Amino acid sequence: MKAPVTFRPSELYRMGLALLADEQADARDRMAHGRKGRKVSGPSEVRDRIGARFGISGRQVDKIGHVCRAAVADPARFGPLLEEMDRTGKINGPYTKLLRLQDEARVLSLVPVQGRFRTLVFDPPWAEDNISDAAGHDYALMPFTDILAMPVRDWAEDDAHLYLWVTNNTILLAPQLLDAWGFEHKTVLTWTKPDIGFGRYFRNSTEHVIFATRGTLRTRPPARSTRTDHDWPVGANSEKPDAFYDLVRACSYPPFGEGFQRTPRPDFVNLYQPAPLPALQAAE
Known part of the structure; x- marks a missing residue:
């Protein structure tokens, strides 16, 4: 019996983006040729399907996406959180740390x-x-x-x-x-x-x-x-x-x-x- 295939959280996120892009391209092709097709999935539906396929909730997929996008936008500040998420396979800890770090920028702008x-x-x-x-x-x-x-x-x-x-x-x-x-x-x-x-x-x-x-x-x-x-x-x-x-x-x-x-x-x-x-x- 083969062991189940496991993916790092960032790989799940990339697969979700690829699935959404494929469906959108297919829908545009059908519209260009006057053919009908099934309704194109929105981001929330895609995340729920990806999550169900790999045994996590759509909300968890959404958290993965937040961490991945933050790491791309600011690698020095948020890249370590993506590395931690992929290394441990844990999502909630890095995501919570991300929100905390993002809130620090707001707090630093406050004065009494x-x-x-x-x-x-x-x-x-x-x-x-x-x-x-x-x-x-x-x-x-x-x-x-x-x-x-x-x-x-x-x-x-x-x-x-x-x-x-x-x-x-x-x-x-x-x-x-x-x-x-x-x-x-x-x-x-x-x-x-x-x-x-x-x-x-x-x-x-x-x-x-x-x-x-x-x-x-x-x-x-x-x-x-x-x-x-x-x-x-x-x-x-x-x-x-x-x-x-x-x-x-x-x-x-x-x-x-x-x-x-x-x-x-x-x-x-x-x-x-x-x-x-x-x-x-x-x-x-």
């Missing part, structure tokens, strides 16, 4: 805004060691020293509230941040998720918010009847529930500032904005 806020919300892009590359975050991560150095003292009013998101893996780093930023720990809010999440040691199903204060600012009256455990729904990777922001609005005070904002909210100022273009470039 000016202003002071009575309530601050931070969901830092922690560089955790509790999840694998394949299951990791697809956005740029931030070393703890950089998180520690954020200008939170400059953003916070003398009397202010802080909501700091932490994971089970990073919760013990919070006291260092509070000390550096000039806040005092008060309590912890816990988000209990309905589905099991990522984790190397145990699978995470909870996430936490450290609530801290600066000065003498108390919470608003609705906080007196607000629980510290919440069964909020789960959205996309690292997306925080709308109900959390409703809690902040009800229990704390505007103006609200949010670092690492993923979903724009009119009443929460994004604390990191793209740097303004130089005058000559902006005029072009």
Whole structure:
């Protein structure tokens, strides 16, 4: 019995492109000669057929394509990811690293805004060691020293509230941040998720918010009847529930500032904005 033929991920991608090109050429030939033919496959249909033929999903084929195209466009930066994918046969890890590297270019263009806020919300892009590359975050991560150095003292009013998101893996780093930023720990809010999440040691199903204060600012009256455990729904990777922001609005005070904002909210100022273009470039 012959052993099954295996292909490197980049070879699967090239076969998919060749199949699509052949079908498009055949369709053009039939149209040129006035003959009818079967409907030409679109890219998504081709990827699903290629994936089914080799035992992977069409989504995996799509991820392979992203890595291959990035490696062609920028070999120095993304070529090692293609080499890793072909060497190991693993797709998710290199693809996640690709998205993270691409997001770093966006992050490098951001600068802190000016202003002071009575309530601050931070969901830092922690560089955790509790999840694998394949299951990791697809956005740029931030070393703890950089998180520690954020200008939170400059953003916070003398009397202010802080909501700091932490994971089970990073919760013990919070006291260092509070000390550096000039806040005092008060309590912890816990988000209990309905589905099991990522984790190397145990699978995470909870996430936490450290609530801290600066000065003498108390919470608003609705906080007196607000629980510290919440069964909020789960959205996309690292997306925080709308109900959390409703809690902040009800229990704390505007103006609200949010670092690492993923979903724009009119009443929460994004604390990191793209740097303004130089005058000559902006005029072009």
